[in-house]
Amino acid sequence: SSSLNSIAVAAGKKFFGTATNQDQFNDASYVDVMLAQFGSLTPANVQKWQYTEPSQGSYDYSQGDSFASYAAENGKILCCDNLVWYQQYPSWIDSQSWTAESLSEVMTNHITSEVSHYKGKCYSWNVVNEAFNDDGTWRENVFYNTIGEDYIAQSFAAAAAADPNAILYYNDYNIESPGAKATAVENLISSLKSQGIKIDAVGLESHFIVGETPSLSQQQQQMQAYANLGVDVFVTELDVRFSSLPPTEQGLQQQSEDYQASVGACAALGSKCPAISVWDFDDTYSWIPSTFSGQGDADLYWANLTAKPALAGIESVLVA
Ligand code: G3I
Numbered sequence: 001s002s003s004l005n006s007i008a009v010a011a012g013k014k015f016f017g018t019a020t021n022q023d024q025f026n027d028a029s030y031v032d033v034m035l036a037q038f039g040s041l042t043p044a045n046v047q048k049w050q051y052t053e054p055s056q057g058s059y060d061y062s063q064g065d066s067f068a069s070y071a072a073e074n075g076k077i078l079c080c081d082n083l084v085w086y087q088q089y090p091s092w093i094d095s096q097s098w099t100a101e102s103l104s105e106v107m108t109n110h111i112t113s114e115v116s117h118y119k120g121k122c123y124s125w126n127v128v129n130e131a132f133n134d135d136g137t138w139r140e141n142v143f144y145n146t147i148g149e150d151y152i153a154q155s156f157a158a159a160a161a162a163d164p165n166a167i168l169y170y171n172d173y174n175i176e177s178p179g180a181k182a183t184a185v186e187n188l189i190s191s192l193k194s195q196g197i198k199i200d201a202v203g204l205e206s207h208f209i210v211g212e213t214p215s216l217s218q219q220q221q222q223m224q225a226y227a228n229l230g231v232d233v234f235v236t237e238l239d240v241r242f243s244s245l246p247p248t249e250q251g252l253q254q255q256s257e258d259y260q261a262s263v264g265a266c267a268a269l270g271s272k273c274p275a276i277s278v279w280d281f282d283d284t285y286s287w288i289p290s291t292f293s294g295q296g297d298a299d300l301y302w303a304n305l306t307a308k309p310a311l312a313g314i315e316s317v318l319v320a
Helices: 004-010 028-037 062-073 100-117 142-147 150-162 180-194 216-228 249-268 309-319
Strands: 015-020 040-043 077-084 124-129 167-172 201-204 207-209 232-241 275-278
Touching: 004 015, 004 309, 015 028, 015 077, 040 062, 040 275, 062 077, 077 100, 077 150, 100 142, 100 150, 124 150, 142 150, 150 167, 150 180, 167 180, 167 232, 180 216, 216 232, 216 249, 232 249, 249 275, 249 309
Parallel strands: 015 040, 015 275, 040 077, 077 124, 124 167, 167 201, 201 232, 207 232, 232 275
Antiparallel strands: none
């Protein structure tokens, strides 16, 4: 049967992808499914700042390079992730004190180095990740607290200068339906555009909960609001977890409907929603149980690599 990626491509999408980690690449049955079903790979960790600049000014792209080579050798699009985030940045940043100017320089040096290093290899870059709180206020982190909100504009400008052809996007969660946080992201996009800063897209993480996922029409409405600001919309980290385990048969049907709401909204947006990625595809390697104790079974495949109803569910949405 056709792969999920080929069905998405036939439906006009650029790809249907997944995040992964290369320490899973020696799991042959996992790799078989990954390579058969998905058209793009996003490294879940190894391009993040803590890995690429372990001490100040000394760069290490070895793990990111091996991930990029693996994607290229297997004919997969590489989605690069990420440049500035309040997690997984190097510890030397917290052990020094900075002025706005000195931290800006450190931040833009990192972006210039990394984006230049991968120039021509990245389909897209997640430039700034998770800058807002759920109530729409700025998240307090070392970058915001030291530089102010301009850290976002500075980051996008540095990325655009280093690789003018990569799709540059802002990425966050709980921004998939109307609300204070989505409005904050709309305002950020408008502000960057009015300053002449290149921002091509917004990434909707789409980490949902079974039975609590925003409806197709809510998601479609919010995606359209972003598109109206002149950016594309990517679904970047889709998964739909159970808040209590084990799932029932009825729960699995609901999970399928929740996956379909997100994929259906992206399908409805047409070319303004170029692609969808899940944040890993089988429960063995899901990030959820270690973050949300007692929750999980969020992925398209069970731990034994048999498909859940959600896989056929999203395929049917893409075919329609
Ligand atoms: O590599 C070390 C290993 O040496 C050590 O033995 C082990 C012990 O805990 O930790 C390993 O590092 C872990 C790393 O993943 C690599 O596996 C970290 O503890 C762990 O915190 C880290 O988690 C990552 C998480 O971001 C960090 O917040 C997840 O893999 C990654 O999937 C997740 O990705 C985020 C997105 O970037 C943003 N959106 C949410 C998403 C899920 O949390």
